[in-house]
Amino acid sequence: MLTKSGPELVRQQNCALVLSALRRFGPLSHTDISARTGLASATVSAITADLEKVNVIGRMEQQPQGGRGRPRVLFRQRRDGGFLIAVRISSDMVQYSLVDYAGTLIDRFEEARNHAISGTAHFSAGLRAALSRIAARSGVAPEKVLAISISSKGTVDPDGRCLIWSPVFGRERIDFVELLSLDWQAKVTVSNETLLVAQALGQKADRAADETAAGAGPRFRGLVALSLGHSIGLGIARKDRAGALEVTAPNFGHMLHRAEAGLCRCGAIGCVEAAAGFYGILRTAFEVPPDTIPAKFVPLAEMDKIAASARAGHRMAGYAFRQAGLALGQGLSRVLSLYDPMPVVVTGQGTRYFDLLQRGLDEGLAQSHQVRLYGPPAISVVLDEQRLVFEGHLDRVLTEMDQDVAALRAPAGETE
Ligand SMILES: [Zn+2]
Known part of the structure; x- marks a missing residue:
């Protein structure tokens, strides 16, 4: 059986620590690597020498401020x-x-x-x-x-x-x-898009909490990412007991809201998305029968028109957004009841109608026992969802690549 012995496992963990520090803080000097990882100077030297030899990390020189003195040598992941x-x-x-x-x-x-x-x-x-x-x-x-x-x-x-x-x-x-x-x-993986949004937001919030007051401030514990648009997505990023970021994407959009919300794109009846997705809002605004097969794609211009008439005081258009907000608020209160209180970050094309959704959303949240006990979650809006998805891809994959490199640097030995 192939397994890793104690010293090999320690070497693998130390190597992973060094790579993860370089990933997290950018190029670092030998002294900074030692300070950030808590590893002894000799251990850092052994690891960086080994990683340089196999072309995983490289050196760059940083000129001292004012141009005098010897340049600092920084290590970083090699681009190639x-x-x-x-x-x-x-x-x-x-x-x-x-x-x-x-x-x-x-x-x-x-x-x-x-x-x-x-x-x-x-x-x-x-x-x-x-x-x-x-x-x-x-x-x-x-x-x-x-x-x-x-x-x-x-x-x-x-x-x-x-x-x-x-x-x-x-x-x-x-x-x-x-x-x-x-x-x-190559290693091929497929991820839910809102899971990647939660990954990127969670990573950022965790780093920010670490950096404020040198980690003396409140630690990051978790957040919910809610994506609004044609579909409704939800991701949860939480710190596990070991301090690692754990990210999941429960099937929030197709969780039962209430049967009156009508036929959903997935074929089920009454999903959150059937009320709060773009086609759900359109269906309510135009009083289309709820068993109508949902439109595959609603152009944004069409949604903007409904929003404009809601803002101008048109009753059914306003009601459609409010019902959508209510479905989201009630859904969120159910999710939050299953976890500790967490802040909610809203992203996606649907954020452009957030002013119209907010009243229903607050109302849906306020009805729950969880919110009565702990108060409503902090809700913020982040506009650039596509950038977050890309950052989520990078965070996940580059970390995994680092771990694979570390595992290869401490080869498993044969045992009985
Ligand atoms: Zn559904």
């Missing part, structure tokens, strides 16, 4: 230590980004999705072609791509290899690991 490709699938396009091991964006392009051709076969062929193209454009050899990280709205299997249900492909599953193993040796 490996590459990752992030793929963001949305209802109208697919975005491809090529990133190096140091976290630098090298190339990016978007391809419009063809709504006339449904089904996964056409999409899968396009995905394979685009992935090959983005690596070839930058002259990156396929074996240097260590990870392909894909995100979509919808439900992902617990192993992160299949998209089980999505607003884009319905119940047609896509096994990305199987599909891409034809062309790539």
Whole structure:
């Protein structure tokens, strides 16, 4: 059996500590690595020498301020230590980004999705072609791509290899690991999009809490990310007992709100999304029967018109947003009842109507025992959701790549 012995495990953990400090704080000197990780100077020397030898980290020189004295030597992840490709699938396009091991964006392009051709076969062929193209454009050899990280709205299997249900492909599953193993040796994962948003927000909040008053302030414990738009997504980022960030994406959008909310895009009746997704708001505003099959895609211009008439005092339009807010508020109060109190960060295209949703949202929250006990959660709005999704891809994959490097640097020995 292959297993790691005590000293090898310690070496692996120390190596992971050094790589994670460089990831978290940027380029660091030998002294700073030692201070940030708590490792002895000799241990840091051994690890950095080893990681330099295998081209995982490199040195850069920083001139001292005022230009006098010897330059400082800083260590950082080497850009050519490996590459990752992030793929963001949305209802109208697919975005491809090529990133190096140091976290630098090298190339990016978007391809419009063809709504006339449904089904996964056409999409899968396009995905394979685009992935090959983005690596070839930058002259990156396929074996240097260590990870392909894909995100979509919808439900992902617990192993992160299949998209089980999505607003884009319905119940047609896509096994990305199987599909891409034809062309790539890279580690392939698929994540729910709002999970990545929660990952990025959680990482940022955790770092900020660490830096205020040198960690003497309140520690980061957790947050909820709520994404509003055609779909409703929710991600939760929490610190576990060991202090690691644990991120999940419960199926909030398709959690039961109430049957009167009508037919949902997923085929069920009364989901949160059936009331609070764009098509749900449109259906209420125009008093369309609730069993009407939901529109696949509601143009933003159409939603803006409903919002304008709600702001002008039109009764049904205002009511539609208020009902949507109520579904979100009640849903959130249920989620918060299952956890400790956490702040809520709202993102997505639907934030442009936040003024119209807020009254219902507050009302929905106020009805719960949890909120009566602890008060309402702090709610903030963050506009740039796409950037957060990208940062979430990077946070997750680069950390995993570092851990894989550390595991390789402490090879498992044969035991009986
Ligand atoms: Zn549903």
